[in-house]
Amino acid sequence: MRRLFFALKAILATVMGIGLANLIARRPHFSDNSLFKGIALSDDLSLQIDFGEPVWMRIDQTAHYRADTDEGGEEFAKLVPRGGHTVPIKDAETGESRIYTVTLFHQLKCLGIIRDNYAEKRPPSSVTRHCMNYLRQSILCHPNIKIEPVVNNVGSAVRGYETVCRDWTKVYEEVDKLNGMTSDV
16 A cells, blocks of 8 residues: 555656656747647647746655545645646637647646545546556656656655756646636646
8 A cells, every 4th residue: 555655656746747847848939830820839739838937846745645635636636727627729720619638737637537546446447547558658758857866776766856847837827818717826
């Protein structure tokens, strides 16, 4: 049970790191993509967000996001914006809105699904298996190659260290704007 809880925390830390590393690594290059009107998208359909100055973040143990409490479930649920993990983007040719998912929030939603499955102590559902595979693919597609301190020669992670990230609250603000909401981040 302890190993599973530790594994869940390790997955959460890894995916949060991946999401943040993806945000840090992505260099804005704007497209004149004619399919989308009024939304800054790169050639690979990534949202183009002005992150401003980098922010400091401490990677550490936390009493939050626990797998064994109702509060932990509520905290995971709040990681996904109020409008959900999707955004409507208007197709300039047809005038119809198409729905897209924002990868960062899809990843966080998947972590919540895995957490819920773990908390309920049941075999993995098909959605949980999808999420595990999706997170594995995300990690492999956008590996975070930052060097992290360890405490021993088998690579056990140091429990806390500082790092610099992009301000991910800007992603929440953009998604709220795309969903017609006022941001509360």
